[in-house]
Amino acid sequence: MSQNHRNSNPIYLLGAIVGIITVLTYMGIKPYSPPSVETTTQPTPESTNKPTQDPTPTKPPVISTPRVDWKKATLVKTLTGHSDLVASVAFSPDGKTLASSDNTIKLWSLETFREIATLTGHSDLVDSVTFSPDGKTLASGSWDNTIKLWSLETFREIATLTGHSDLVASVAFSPDGKTLASGSQDNTTKIWSLETFRKIATLTGHSDAVYAVAFSPDGKTLASGSQDNITKIWSLETFREIATLTGPLFPINPDVFVAFSPDGKTLASGSHDNTIKLWSLETFREIATLTGHSNPVASVAFSPDGKTLASGSSDNTIKLWSLETFQEIATLTGHSHWVWSVAFSPDGKTLASGGHDKTIKIWQAGLSK
Numbered sequence: 272m273s274q275n276h277r278n279s280n281p282i283y284l285l286g287a288i289v290g291i292i293t294v295l296t297y298m299g300i301k302p303y304s305p306p307s308v309e310t311t312t313q314p315t316p317e318s319t320n321k322p323t324q325d326p327t328p329t330k331p332p333v334i335s336t337p338r339v340d341w342k343k344a345t346l347v348k349t350l351t352g353h354s355d356l357v358a359s360v361a362f363s364p365d366g367k368t369l370a371s372s373d374n375t376i377k378l379w380s381l382e383t384f385r386e387i388a389t390l391t392g393h394s395d396l397v398d399s400v401t402f403s404p405d406g407k408t409l410a411s412g413s414w415d416n417t418i419k420l421w422s423l424e425t426f427r428e429i430a431t432l433t434g435h436s437d438l439v440a441s442v443a444f445s446p447d448g449k450t451l452a453s454g455s456q457d458n459t460t461k462i463w464s465l466e467t468f469r470k471i472a473t474l475t476g477h478s479d480a481v482y483a484v485a486f487s488p489d490g491k492t493l494a495s496g497s498q499d500n501i502t503k504i505w506s507l508e509t510f511r512e513i514a515t516l517t518g519p520l521f522p523i524n525p526d527v528f529v530a531f532s533p534d535g536k537t538l539a540s541g542s543h544d545n546t547i548k549l550w551s552l553e554t555f556r557e558i559a560t561l562t563g564h565s566n567p568v569a570s571v572a573f574s575p576d577g578k579t580l581a582s583g584s585s586d587n588t589i590k591l592w593s594l595e596t597f598q599e600i601a602t603l604t605g606h607s608h609w610v611w612s613v614a615f616s617p618d619g620k621t622l623a624s625g626g627h628d629k630t631i632k633i634w635q636a637g638l639s640k
Contacts, residue, residue: 339620341579341591341600343637348384349605350631352377357625359399359612364406366617368423371631372397376411376421381621384633388426392419399441404448408465412439418453418463430468434461440482445507446490454481460495462510472510476503483528487552488535496529502540504552514555516540516548528570533577537594541568547582547592559597563590570612575619583610589624589634605632 355373362369368387369379376390376397395414402409408429409421418432418439437456444451450471451463460474460481474495483496492513493505502516516538528541537558538550547561547568566586573580579600580592589603589610608627615622622634 337638337640339574339579339636340639341636343639344591344601344603344622344634345637346603346605346632347635348633350379350384350386350633351629352386353629353631355396356609356627356629357611357631358396360614360623360625360631361400361402362614362616362621362623363402363423364404364617366621368406369623369631369633370400370402370409371623371625372400372411373629376400376409378409378423378426379631381616381633390421390426390428392428392431393417395438398439401442401444403444403465404446408448410442410444410451412442412453414438416455418442418451420451420465420468432463432468432470434470434473435459437480440480441484443484443486445486446488450507452484452486452493454484454495454497456480456482458497460484460493460505462493462507474503474505474510474512476512477501485529485531485538487531488533492552494529494531494538496540502529502538502550504538504555516550516555516557528568530571530573532573532594533575537577539571539573539580541571541582543567545584545586547571547580549580549594549597561592561597561599563599563602564588566609569610572613572615572622574615575617579619581613581615581622583613583624585609587626589613589622603634606630 353373357371357373359372367381369381371377374396378387380387393413393415397411397413399412407423409423411419416435416438420429422429435455435457439453439455441454442451449465451465453461458477458479462471464471477497477499479497479499481495481497485494491507493507494502496502503512504514506513530539536552538552540548545564545567549558551558564584564586566584568582568584570583578594580594582590587606587608591600593600606626606628610624610626612625620636624632
């Protein structure tokens with residue numbers, strides 16, 4: 272084939288081009304390619320005017336938190352070991368330990384329901400026990416006219432406070448744990464320093480035994496309940512009486528068992544006229560009277576959320592009350608004699624009761640959606 276024929280042959284030219292591209296690629300030289308042209312789609316009038324819609328947001332699933340329901344309460348354990356009536360019960364701040372008293376003080380594990388320790392030292396009935404806010408100390412008031420402070424690390428006595436001339440019926444720690452109040456059958460209430468173990472003040476004004484004392488949640492006031500049918504409110508800055516709460520007077524109608532609501536706005540007092548009275552601490556007026564017990568009310572306690580009140584009575588029962596409707600929620604039966612003391616656990620799901628039948632009963636609330 273002649274040279275001119277090869278140059279004009281299309282097949283020959285295509286083969287030559289392919290050969291050149293192959294050689295250039297082998298040498299790392301990219302053959303020229305024209306730049307690409309970007310094309311933009313112009314929006315139509317309809318798409319320009321149409322608003323942009325976000326996709327429908329996904330709602331998080333609603334998680335229903337079960338609520339405490341005392342209508343479904345059950346008895347989970349009966350603790351035995353006391354040789355006399357159980358006058359007082361109290362939960363530790365962490366809810367892991369329960370204290371109870373007769374002439375001795377017993378400490379119980381609420382995980383195993385076993386006795387941890389027995390504290391001895393009082394020579395007569397221990398009418399009241401209470402934990403310090405930090406859970407390291409226990410205070411006890413006794414019919415031997417003394418108050419004792421106990422270490423909960425060593426289970427040994429720290430101090431004995433003396434000054435009352437008659438039995439000590441009630442003791443309470445201030446919210447900051449720096450002071451202690453005591454009520455006595457000598458008709459007085461005393462305030463004690465827990466730094467010096469000395470008396471700070473003696474509050475006088477009741478004409479009969481002071482059977483209950485309670486600090487307000489802010490620590491600025493103290494309530495004292497007496498067998499003179501009067502509950503007094505005291506300023507802890509001036510140690511003077513702020514108010515006197517009185518109800519209908521009966522021959523034996525002492526408002527002797529008192530408790531502050533967690534928000535400090537309401538005071539509950541249990542009485543020997545078989546009722547519980549609720550008082551406003553803003554107006555010092557009676558809000559409601561709860562009736563249902565057939566015998567005197569020996570103890571009252573607010574739940575930590577302030578929605579429920581428990582009361583123990585010498586009719587051998589514990590009643591739970593709604594503080595929204597002032598109606599009875601439930602009656603717990605199981606004690607064979609008077610119920611002297613009731614206390615809620617810090618989480619509000621458990622109630623302890625101490626009875627004249629020498630037992631402590633542990634009650635568990637049910638749960639509702």
